Amino acid sequence: MVKLKVEKMSCGHCASAVTAAATKVSGVDGATVDLEAGEVAVSGNPDVNALIAAITDAGYPASETH
Incomplete structure (x- = not known):
């Protein structure tokens, strides 16, 4: 498990964008x-x-x- 601090997230769309970006990385x-x-x-x-x-x-x- 890796925990990261993420700046500039303020809404559900932001959370979805971060999730999408993270899940594209190999090994996730x-x-x-x-x-x-x-x-x-x-x-x-x-x-x-x-x-x-x-x-x-x-x-x-x-x-x-x-």
């Missing part, structure tokens, strides 16, 4: 967005940098949570 089994927390939890074994790049390229800056 699924993605669950927590809109209120501004996070996405991704299951599977993806390359974290590829995941961050895909979500950021979709217009939602992403970073690893600590």
Whole structure:
């Protein structure tokens, strides 16, 4: 499980766009967005940098949570 902080999400469309971007990355089994927390939890074994790049390229800056 990988959790990322995602900026600029404010509605259901944003959550759908982030989910779609995340699930296109190789190794991702699924993605669950927590809109209120501004996070996405991704299951599977993806390359974290590829995941961050895909979500950021979709217009939602992403970073690893600590």
